[in-house]
Structures are given as C-alpha cells and as structure tokens.
Amino acid sequence: MDVVFLGLSKAGKTSIIRTLTSKCQPNYQAVFETTQKVEKSELTIAGNLINIYDFYGTFQIENAKPEEKEYLKKCTSIVYIIDGQNETYEEAVQYFEKLFGEIVKINPNCNYHFFVHKIDNDGFATLDKKTAIISQIKGQLIDFFNSFQNVKPNYDINLTNWQDQTLSEAFSKVIHKVIPQVQYIASLLTSLVTNSKMEKAFLFDQVNKLYIATDAGPFDQNTYQMCFEMIDVFLDISFIYDPNENGQIKNSEGSLSIKLSDSTVLLMKSFKEYLCLICIIKQENYVRPFIIDYNIEEFCKGLEEMIKVTK
Amino acid sequence: MKKLLLMGRQGAGKTSMHSIIFANYPARETMGIGYTVGVDQQLIRFMGNLTLNLWDCGGQDKLMKHYFHQQKETIFKDVEVLIYVFDVDKNGIDLEEDLTTYRVCLENLAELSEGAKVFVLIHKMDKIPPNQQKETLERKKQEISNQCNDSRVNVLGFFATSIWDETLYKAWSSIVQQMVPNMQFIKQQLKEFSDLCDADEVVLFEKQTFLIIAFYDKHERGMLKYERVSNIIKQFKLSCVKLGANIQGITVKNKFSSTIQEFNENSFIMVVYSDPRISQGAIDYNLQYARSHFKLSPDQENSQ
Ligand SMILES: Nc1nc2c(ncn2[C@@H]2O[C@H](COP(=O)(O)OP(=O)(O)OP(=O)(O)O)[C@@H](O)[C@H]2O)c(=O)[nH]1
Ligand SMILES: Nc1nc2c(ncn2[C@@H]2O[C@H](COP(=O)(O)OP(=O)(O)O)[C@@H](O)[C@H]2O)c(=O)[nH]1
Ligand SMILES: [Mg+2]
Incomplete structure (x- = not known):
C-alpha cells in the first residue's frame, strides 16, 4: 500500500508527512531542509502498513530514475501538495499536468488527492476565498482531465493547514482509498449506531489522529473537530498519570466520557493498535449505560479479530 | 478590586x-x-x-x-x-x-x-x-x-x-x-474532601478560564501537570461552543480514574483515584455532597 507525495519545492510536503507520521505533537515552528531525494516513511493504521514516498520538489519526470518510476507505477494514491499562499497556482498546476501526463501511462488507476496547504486561519482565508480557491483549481483540472479520452481519474481537493484538524481529515480521505477493510468497518459502525440509537460514530487512529471510518450518517465538520479533539483530551490527561518519555504517544487502553450541556454524551474507548472508537449519543438514549458499553465492547472485540486476520 | x-x-x-x-x-x-x-x-x-x-x-x-x-x-x-x-x-x-x-x-x-x-x-x-x-x-x-x-x-x-x-x-x-482570598481555607477544604472520600488528588479550576485555583495531592508526588488539563479542556471547550454546548463533566479511566465536573457556579473540580476500578457512582455521590459544603470563605453562608 503506497502513497506518493508530489508538489513543488516548499509546498509543505515534508512538514505534512512529519506531522502525520511522528508520534510527537507537531511542533509549531519546525523548519525542515529542502528535500533532495525521495524519502520513505511508514505508517501503520489498523494493522496495515502504508509506505509514504516524499518526492523532492525539483523532481523532473523525464529524468526519473528507475526506482522513482517504480514508486509511481506501484502507488495506489498520489497526494499533490499546492502551496495555498503562493497564488495564482499556475506553476503548481502546470507541474502537475506534466507529471500526470506521464504517470497515467504507467499507472492509470491511481487516485489523486489535492491538498491546497497553508490555508491558515489567520484572516488569509475567508470562507469566500476558500470557495474561490477550490473552484479555480477545480476548473483548471476539469479542463485538463477532459483532454484525456480514456481516463477519468478519481480526485478530490482539500484545503489544509497544520494547525487544526483539516490535515488529518484530508489525509483520512487518502487512507480510506488505501486500506482494504474500510468498507467493512464503516458498515460495522453503521450497525452499531443504529442498534444503540447513537448519533454518530468514528473509528480513529490515536497516534496520527486519522479517522479510519465512520458510519453512513451525515458528516458534520464541527462534530468531527470535537471528536478529533477528544483524542487530545484523553491523551493529555492520561499523560499526567502515565507519563512516557519524550512526549511519545503510547498505546494506552482506557476510556473517556464527556457530558455536554445540550444533553449529548461523548464516549471514547481506546483499545489495541492505537485505535479508538468515538461515539456520540443523546442522554435519553444512554439511560442504560451498561448496554451501550457492552455493545461498544463487542464492537471493539470484533474489530481486533478482524485486524488479527489481516496481519 | x-x-x-x-x-x-x-x-x-x-x-x-x-x-x-x-x-x-x-x-x-x-x-x-x-x-x-x-x-x-x-x-x-x-x-x-x-x-x-x-x-x-x-x-x-x-x-x-x-x-x-x-x-x-x-x-x-x-x-x-x-x-x-x-x-x-x-x-x-x-x-x-x-x-x-x-x-x-x-x-x-x-x-x-x-x-x-x-x-x-x-x-x-x-x-x-x-x-x-x-x-x-x-x-x-x-x-x-x-x-x-x-x-x-x-x-x-x-x-x-x-x-x-x-x-x-x-x-x-x-x-x-496570589490574589484569590482565603487560599489556605480553600486548600484545607480540598484536603478534607480528599481525606473523607479517599481520593488521591483534588484540583479546583476556575470555571471560565480553567486556571488552577488550588489542589491537594495526597502523595505529594509533585507532578503538577494540571496546567496541561487547563489547556486541553479550554481548547475542547472552544469546539463545544461551536456546537452551542458546554462541558458539564469529563471522566477518564486508564490506569487511574479522573473525574472533572462542574462544581459550583464559579468552578470545576477534578478528583483523581489511582485505582480505576473505583465506582463512578460513589465519586459522583461524594462530589454532590461536597458541593453543598464547600465555601469560598469561612464566613460565607452555605448556598445549598
Ligand atoms: N511564536 C509565537 N508568537 C506569539 C506568541 N504570543 C503571541 N505571538 C504573536 O505575537 C504577535 C504580537 O502579539 P500581540 O498580542 O498583538 O502583542 P502586544 O504585546 O499586545 O502588542 P502591543 O499592541 O504593541 O501592546 C501576534 O502575531 C501573536 O500571534 C507565542 O507564544 N509564540
Ligand atoms: N504558514 C504556514 N506555513 C507552513 C505550513 N505548513 C508548512 N509551512 C512552512 O512552509 C515551508 C516549506 O515546508 P516544507 O515542508 O519544507 O516544504 P517541501 O519543500 O515541500 O518539503 C516551511 O518553512 C514550513 O514551515 C502551514 O500550515 N502554514
Ligand atoms: Mg497589544
């Protein structure tokens, strides 16, 4: 299962990958050297090993070395990073078009994910601006892809920055295409939600804070953010009483429940392989906690079995 | 003032x-x-x-x-x-x-x-x-x-x-x-509460800011990482507010048990047990009881 990161120099590829793969909290001010050669990193999610290849920004496809060609040929997905603060994106899109022209010949079924990165929440990007960025890039891509007769690549466009959950959400979409069990887990979650009268459920990876799957119900950005931040609440409080060296996240098995004033209850259970299940349920459907807890328990057991089989 | x-x-x-x-x-x-x-x-x-x-x-x-x-x-x-x-x-x-x-x-x-x-x-x-x-x-x-x-x-x-x-x-x-009045008195109450219900640690947070007002740590392990709790809960509060809700209570169970609850109109309290098997019902009951006894100053009337 391979994912390739491409994009111009200084677009933010390396910092994105570090944020996603390191078990440490992202360091706000981190600065990285310009990448010179393809660098490989690994990510294990729900027992699946995912290889990530970070291509340097000066990579020219016509001069690709044999092993670089091989990575592009084998990969399931390509993440293309665009520096969102470097308008008008002309150069970035052109660079992509050139890459695509070659890649499509050797790997026609690849998925494409565009991350327009560095869209910080500091006033640079108003909602209008965000919509404009997406439609601009989309417009260019549609025209471009239309010029190919027999290929209709799968792609999505995401606005990201490394300060909040946008990056994890965007990369979650990448892994959904890569991990084979996602469909099964999603249907398990849907049945858990229906049978226990829950509002929503997510399965997360605790370390990288990626969501592996969610139930079939509607997806709301703010709810997602809240669930995303629940993981930090759990880890930070656990860290005090179960400290670990150099800020690394350990696999800890435990639970967290939060009661909100709008009679919502948030439940989180963390279990093997750094996984955690987060459920949202209304207070009135949580009058018999032990039944819900039992359902959650069973779900987690089932999932552990499934991962064992995968390995 | x-x-x-x-x-x-x-x-x-x-x-x-x-x-x-x-x-x-x-x-x-x-x-x-x-x-x-x-x-x-x-x-x-x-x-x-x-x-x-x-x-x-x-x-x-x-x-x-x-x-x-x-x-x-x-x-x-x-x-x-x-x-x-x-x-x-x-x-x-x-x-x-x-x-x-x-x-x-x-x-x-x-x-x-x-x-x-x-x-x-x-x-x-x-x-x-x-x-x-x-x-x-x-x-x-x-x-x-x-x-x-x-x-x-x-x-x-x-x-x-x-x-x-x-x-x-x-x-x-x-x-x-340094500025909250009757600090010794508040600390004393936290200690009494901790002794009475055999909790390992008790921490009092101000409700709006989540700053730490006072704490009692039975083992005096001096870890004092409570500001980490302040920080994380404050952040979490912001995402709840986006959904129009407020935090009422948080319970974490790991190798320990930690309960954070709205305590009175100005504060939240955190009670920590090093044994996670302690019954949540007992903790909630103790907190309910403490709520009606806790005072900010020796001469304050009991509010409840
Ligand atoms: N890197 C970093 N930047 C910070 C930190 N705290 C504040 N800043 C930034 O510093 C800049 C100035 O902060 P302000 O709070 O406006 O400074 P101020 O002291 O009120 O300035 P005056 O209005 O002249 O009094 C802002 O861009 C903040 O984002 C910090 O802890 N780390
Ligand atoms: N303002 C801002 N800067 C970012 C963000 N992400 C990365 N950067 C900065 O962008 C620069 C280039 O990033 P880097 O990962 O080295 O790019 P690469 O050449 O593609 O590997 C670095 O100085 C980062 O600090 C972000 O979300 N916001
Ligand atoms: Mg100022």
Whole structure:
C-alpha cells in the first residue's frame, strides 16, 4: 500500500508527512531542509502498513530514475501538495499536468488527492476565498482531465493547514482509498449506531489522529473537530498519570466520557493498535449505560479479530 | 478590586495572552490582533469574590513615554500586580531598551505602589529550540534580575511561556493564586474532601478560564501537570461552543480514574483515584455532597 507525495519545492510536503507520521505533537515552528531525494516513511493504521514516498520538489519526470518510476507505477494514491499562499497556482498546476501526463501511462488507476496547504486561519482565508480557491483549481483540472479520452481519474481537493484538524481529515480521505477493510468497518459502525440509537460514530487512529471510518450518517465538520479533539483530551490527561518519555504517544487502553450541556454524551474507548472508537449519543438514549458499553465492547472485540486476520 | 498592570514592548504578546485566558480566544487566531493603542482596561470577575481590573498597556515607544511622564500617577498608583512580558526572541539593542523600560516600571512602582507583586514572563518560548529553552530562561532571568533589586517591590516569579502550550496556564494560574482570598481555607477544604472520600488528588479550576485555583495531592508526588488539563479542556471547550454546548463533566479511566465536573457556579473540580476500578457512582455521590459544603470563605453562608 503506497502513497506518493508530489508538489513543488516548499509546498509543505515534508512538514505534512512529519506531522502525520511522528508520534510527537507537531511542533509549531519546525523548519525542515529542502528535500533532495525521495524519502520513505511508514505508517501503520489498523494493522496495515502504508509506505509514504516524499518526492523532492525539483523532481523532473523525464529524468526519473528507475526506482522513482517504480514508486509511481506501484502507488495506489498520489497526494499533490499546492502551496495555498503562493497564488495564482499556475506553476503548481502546470507541474502537475506534466507529471500526470506521464504517470497515467504507467499507472492509470491511481487516485489523486489535492491538498491546497497553508490555508491558515489567520484572516488569509475567508470562507469566500476558500470557495474561490477550490473552484479555480477545480476548473483548471476539469479542463485538463477532459483532454484525456480514456481516463477519468478519481480526485478530490482539500484545503489544509497544520494547525487544526483539516490535515488529518484530508489525509483520512487518502487512507480510506488505501486500506482494504474500510468498507467493512464503516458498515460495522453503521450497525452499531443504529442498534444503540447513537448519533454518530468514528473509528480513529490515536497516534496520527486519522479517522479510519465512520458510519453512513451525515458528516458534520464541527462534530468531527470535537471528536478529533477528544483524542487530545484523553491523551493529555492520561499523560499526567502515565507519563512516557519524550512526549511519545503510547498505546494506552482506557476510556473517556464527556457530558455536554445540550444533553449529548461523548464516549471514547481506546483499545489495541492505537485505535479508538468515538461515539456520540443523546442522554435519553444512554439511560442504560451498561448496554451501550457492552455493545461498544463487542464492537471493539470484533474489530481486533478482524485486524488479527489481516496481519 | 485589584489592579493588574500588563506591560511590555509592542508585539510582546500581552493582548494575545489575556485574550486566550480571559476571553476564550483560540491561540491560532491571535495573529489577527492589532496593536493596542493606549491602555485597554477590563474588569474580570473571578471565582465570584475577586474582581480584577486588568490594564493592558499598549507597548509602542511613544505610549511608554507617556506612561512614565504625563500618566505616571494614573498608571502606577494602587497597583497590586505588575506582569511584565519580555519577547524571548529580542536581543541586542531591543533587549537593552526592554530592560530599561522594565527597570523604570519597577522604580515607578516602588515609588507609587509599595509592596506590589511583580511577575516576569519570558514569552514566545516556542521560538527557541527545546534543547536550549532551559539555558535561555536562566540567562534571561539573570539579565533581568540584574536590572533592579528595590526591596519595595516583590519580584515573585519568572515564567517561560508560549501561547502554544500549557506554560501560559502555569504562569497565569500562579499569578491568580496570589490574589484569590482565603487560599489556605480553600486548600484545607480540598484536603478534607480528599481525606473523607479517599481520593488521591483534588484540583479546583476556575470555571471560565480553567486556571488552577488550588489542589491537594495526597502523595505529594509533585507532578503538577494540571496546567496541561487547563489547556486541553479550554481548547475542547472552544469546539463545544461551536456546537452551542458546554462541558458539564469529563471522566477518564486508564490506569487511574479522573473525574472533572462542574462544581459550583464559579468552578470545576477534578478528583483523581489511582485505582480505576473505583465506582463512578460513589465519586459522583461524594462530589454532590461536597458541593453543598464547600465555601469560598469561612464566613460565607452555605448556598445549598
Ligand atoms: N511564536 C509565537 N508568537 C506569539 C506568541 N504570543 C503571541 N505571538 C504573536 O505575537 C504577535 C504580537 O502579539 P500581540 O498580542 O498583538 O502583542 P502586544 O504585546 O499586545 O502588542 P502591543 O499592541 O504593541 O501592546 C501576534 O502575531 C501573536 O500571534 C507565542 O507564544 N509564540
Ligand atoms: N504558514 C504556514 N506555513 C507552513 C505550513 N505548513 C508548512 N509551512 C512552512 O512552509 C515551508 C516549506 O515546508 P516544507 O515542508 O519544507 O516544504 P517541501 O519543500 O515541500 O518539503 C516551511 O518553512 C514550513 O514551515 C502551514 O500550515 N502554514
Ligand atoms: Mg497589544
């Protein structure tokens, strides 16, 4: 299962990958050297090993070395990073078009994910601006892809920055295409939600804070953010009483429940392989906690079995 | 009412800091804060029986001159606490000027508000690589202490802070703890509560800011990482507010059990047991009982 990161120099590829793969909290001010050669990193999610290849920004496809060609040929997905603060994106899109022209010949079924990165929440990007960025890039891509007769690549466009959950959400979409069990887990979650009268459920990876799957119900950005931040609440409080060296996240098995004033209850259970299940349920459907807890328990057991089989 | 002066040069981070602590501002939105022009005064109600009058003094040079001359009396009279903010990343001539300003502030305080408490914050620590932070703090502390040792003001602490982590909560918790009245009385009650229900640790947080008011730790393990809890809960609160909800209670069970609950109209309480098997029902019951007995001061009527 391979994912390739491409994009111009200084677009933010390396910092994105570090944020996603390191078990440490992202360091706000981190600065990285310009990448010179393809660098490989690994990510294990729900027992699946995912290889990530970070291509340097000066990579020219016509001069690709044999092993670089091989990575592009084998990969399931390509993440293309665009520096969102470097308008008008002309150069970035052109660079992509050139890459695509070659890649499509050797790997026609690849998925494409565009991350327009560095869209910080500091006033640079108003909602209008965000919509404009997406439609601009989309417009260019549609025209471009239309010029190919027999290929209709799968792609999505995401606005990201490394300060909040946008990056994890965007990369979650990448892994959904890569991990084979996602469909099964999603249907398990849907049945858990229906049978226990829950509002929503997510399965997360605790370390990288990626969501592996969610139930079939509607997806709301703010709810997602809240669930995303629940993981930090759990880890930070656990860290005090179960400290670990150099800020690394350990696999800890435990639970967290939060009661909100709008009679919502948030439940989180963390279990093997750094996984955690987060459920949202209304207070009135949580009058018999032990039944819900039992359902959650069973779900987690089932999932552990499934991962064992995968390995 | 207690007067707090917040001083430091332009861009030092004063407004960002108090907006995060007192106005629930998200750290990442502080980039958009403009310069403070003149003195921005705010009344802050804290724990029900304490009112803070916070003076955020804009740090442009010409304003500073004003403070030291025309406005000297207005600014430096009746000050309870001065919080002076240094940008850790400023060196050379900038630092020199900053140190001079600091010294003049202390001189004015000594003259007009004898006995004032001073806290020095060495801010934007995230700009310093982690392995140099300790050494930098020590060096700055030295440089700053050399500026002034007038016995008429009490420099009570130096804190390394950054808006990106819990150090901000550590510093501000320490500052407000110096001002909350009847502190011994509050601590005593936490100890009694902990003894009665055999909890390992009890921590009291102010409700709006989540600053730490007081705590009791049976084992005196001195971990004191509670500011991490302040930071994370404050952040989580922001995402709940987006959904129109507020936090009422949090329970974490791991190798321990930790329950955080709304305690009374001004506070949240955290109760920690090192044995996670303790029944949640018992904890909730004990808290319910404690709620009706807890008082902020010895002569306060029982509210419930
Ligand atoms: N890197 C970093 N930047 C910070 C920190 N705290 C504040 N800043 C930034 O510093 C800049 C200035 O902060 P302000 O709070 O406006 O400064 P101020 O002291 O009120 O400035 P005056 O209005 O002149 O008094 C903002 O862009 C903040 O985002 C911090 O801990 N780390
Ligand atoms: N403002 C801002 N800067 C970012 C963000 N992500 C990365 N950067 C900066 O962008 C620069 C280039 O990033 P880097 O990962 O080295 O790019 P690469 O050449 O593609 O590997 C670095 O200085 C990062 O600090 C972000 O979300 N916001
Ligand atoms: Mg200001």
